[in-house]
Amino acid sequence: MAYNVGPLNELITQFERLPSIGRKTAQRLAFYILSQPKERAERFASALTEAREKVHLCDKCQCLTEFDTCPICTDEQRDRSTICVVEDPKAVMVFEKTQEYKGLYHVLHGTISPLDGIGPDQLKIKELMTRLADGSVKEVIMATNPTVEGEATASYISRLIKPMGIRITRLAYGIPVGGDLEYADSVTLTRALEGRNDI
Amino acid sequence: MAYNVGPLNELITQFERLPSIGRKTAQRLAFYILSQPKERAERFASALTEAREKVHLCDKCQCLTEFDTCPICTDEQRDRSTICVVEDPKAVMVFEKTQEYKGLYHVLHGTISPLDGIGPDQLKIKELMTRLADGSVKEVIMATNPTVEGEATASYISRLIKPMGIRITRLAYGIPVGGDLEYADSVTLTRALEGRNDI
Numbered sequence: 001m002a003y004n005v006g007p008l009n010e011l012i013t014q015f016e017r018l019p020s021i022g023r024k025t026a027q028r029l030a031f032y033i034l035s036q037p038k039e040r041a042e043r044f045a046s047a048l049t050e051a052r053e054k055v056h057l058c059d060k061c062q063c064l065t066e067f068d069t070c071p072i073c074t075d076e077q078r079d080r081s082t083i084c085v086v087e088d089p090k091a092v093m094v095f096e097k098t099q100e101y102k103g104l105y106h107v108l109h110g111t112i113s114p115l116d117g118i119g120p121d122q123l124k125i126k127e128l129m130t131r132l133a134d135g136s137v138k139e140v141i142m143a144t145n146p147t148v149e150g151e152a153t154a155s156y157i158s159r160l161i162k163p164m165g166i167r168i169t170r171l172a173y174g175i176p177v178g179g180d181l182e183y184a185d186s187v188t189l190t191r192a193l194e195g196r197n198d199i
Numbered sequence: 200m201a202y203n204v205g206p207l208n209e210l211i212t213q214f215e216r217l218p219s220i221g222r223k224t225a226q227r228l229a230f231y232i233l234s235q236p237k238e239r240a241e242r243f244a245s246a247l248t249e250a251r252e253k254v255h256l257c258d259k260c261q262c263l264t265e266f267d268t269c270p271i272c273t274d275e276q277r278d279r280s281t282i283c284v285v286e287d288p289k290a291v292m293v294f295e296k297t298q299e300y301k302g303l304y305h306v307l308h309g310t311i312s313p314l315d316g317i318g319p320d321q322l323k324i325k326e327l328m329t330r331l332a333d334g335s336v337k338e339v340i341m342a343t344n345p346t347v348e349g350e351a352t353a354s355y356i357s358r359l360i361k362p363m364g365i366r367i368t369r370l371a372y373g374i375p376v377g378g379d380l381e382y383a384d385s386v387t388l389t390r391a392l393e394g395r396n397d398i
Contacts, residue, residue: 005254005263005264007246007250007265008263010249010250013246014247017239019228019231020224020227021228027292028219029217029220030250031288032217032218033251034250034251034254038251040216041247041248041250045244045245046244047210047212048232048240048241048244048247049240050209051206051209051232051233051240052233052235052237052240052241053206055233064204064207064233066204066206089230090226090230
């Protein structure tokens, strides 16, 4: 192909390597960058390197942070007797948005998935057990995703924690608020029935 | 929100500013970057700055290039008597992929669109007229998009060129190869009928 602008092609390739970005979108994004002021491209570039350099895992909860220990773990206002165990940092974001949960978190960074070669050792389970060792935690909320892997991981960790006498809870299953019963799958509906409450 | 990692938020914002990237996708892309080796982020960052710094407009055809004059304009093998006028550099890419067209190009960088405040002076029309002045070009192919603005721009430029005695052509309208007549709109079908050929 005669039309081959090296730096442009490289930029298209870099965009194309991102998940869910195809060739056409990558081209459109690259052309867009070229159409923007130089400062935009530079700011984007430094955001990439800065994020990758400065953001790492919190030494306590394993969530992403720019500090050694994240602001949630160091916040004296939070309830240190409760730990909510989630799969990834995105889940922490979602919980924090509710502004309801006041305890701490622990991020596993995945789920046990033998097919993908991910066993308990690849997850931050050892780090969780270390945090539970001093007896200050009274409740662990298992908030892994409601998938087969999420369930398996939750029950694996529950079995590890149970002997320590810590209360273990799981997020309630049920119909989503604002949803239509027509679209609820039967498994969810069955769980919603099982978990029904008096009003 | 307590969960606020500065560099991560900045990266999400940068992704979100790209066209067709929403908040959720921006978050997913940013988390993906953090999950990748540091070299990936650095290579992406340098691709951004390099492309923006090194790529500029060809001094002849106004297409994107890293050189003063692009490889197509300097290629002695190409037919210098034909210029294909397109709206943007992406169109040049598409033409070059066919490997059929052997002439030169001229990129307008837009179409006349009074509603968006784009008049003939904002496009690279003056540069096209300069190229045509020496009389070496025998044919100009108007290959703007088959939209109202593309048509208007093509006919505006045609009126400018006509007095110079240069042949002006327009891409053929018709049904796309491999398409189904069922999905052809009636305007396209009418044009296909009008342009029918003997077989």
